[in-house]
Amino acid sequence: GMIKMANKKFTSVRNDFCIIFEKNSEIQEANDDGSISNQAFDFCKISEIPEIMPMKTIDVVGVISVLGEKEEINLKNGTTKLRRHIQLVDDSEKSVSLTLWGEELCSREDLTLGDVLAVKAGRVSEFGGRSLNCSDDHASLYRMTELKGDPEALKIQAWRKRAMDQNTG
Numbered sequence: 549g550m551i552k553m554a555n556k557k558f559t560s561v562r563n564d565f566c567i568i569f570e571k572n573s574e575i576q577e578a579n580d581d582g583s584i585s586n587q588a589f590d591f592c593k594i595s596e597i598p599e600i601m602p603m604k605t606i607d608v609v610g611v612i613s614v615l616g617e618k619e620e621i622n623l624k625n626g627t628t629k630l631r632r633h634i635q636l637v638d639d640s641e642k643s644v645s646l647t648l649w650g651e652e653l654c655s656r657e658d659l660t661l662g663d664v665l666a667v668k669a670g671r672v673s674e675f676g677g678r679s680l681n682c683s684d685d686h687a688s689l690y691r692m693t694e695l696k697g698d699p700e701a702l703k704i705q706a707w708r709k710r711a712m713d714q715n716t717g
Contacts, residue, residue, distance in 0.1 A: 595640035610636030650684030
């Protein structure tokens with residue numbers, strides 16, 4: 549592999565450097581000693597998204613307030629792609645529309661209204677105001693059970709519980 553300066557325009561990596569592997573590189577699996585976390589997030593509040601430049605990738609966590617059905621969209625190049633709309637709200641009491649693209653993200657059957665959901669590397673879009681695009685090739689979704697006690701996710705979960713208690717009490 550080769551270490552290069554990370555081009556922030558084309559990557560969601562928050563490091564100054566990245567490792568580039570070539571076709572003749574050899575990669576060997578190492579045993580996991582648990583010292584490195586599975587996923588690191590740099591969460592942005594949903595209320596901050598209008599100030600973020602389009603095409604920047606960000607991480608957000610919120611509660612699913614709208615969960616659309618998946619639909620097949622005809623693309624200009626003659627192919628089709630699956631699309632699904634989701635809306636998240638966080639404790640800033642602002643919401644953001646997520647557009648999921650691709651088979652993997654759109655076919656998640658484990659998502660339900662009221663779930664805490666984290667988005668890793670959602671791409672800020674200007675379509676219809678600021679929104680997030682999440683495609684199989686660059687973004688990932690994580691439910692609360694997959695976040696392993698992330699402090700921000702726990703904060704959103706506690707906020708959701710308080711809001712639900714107020715609505716039922």
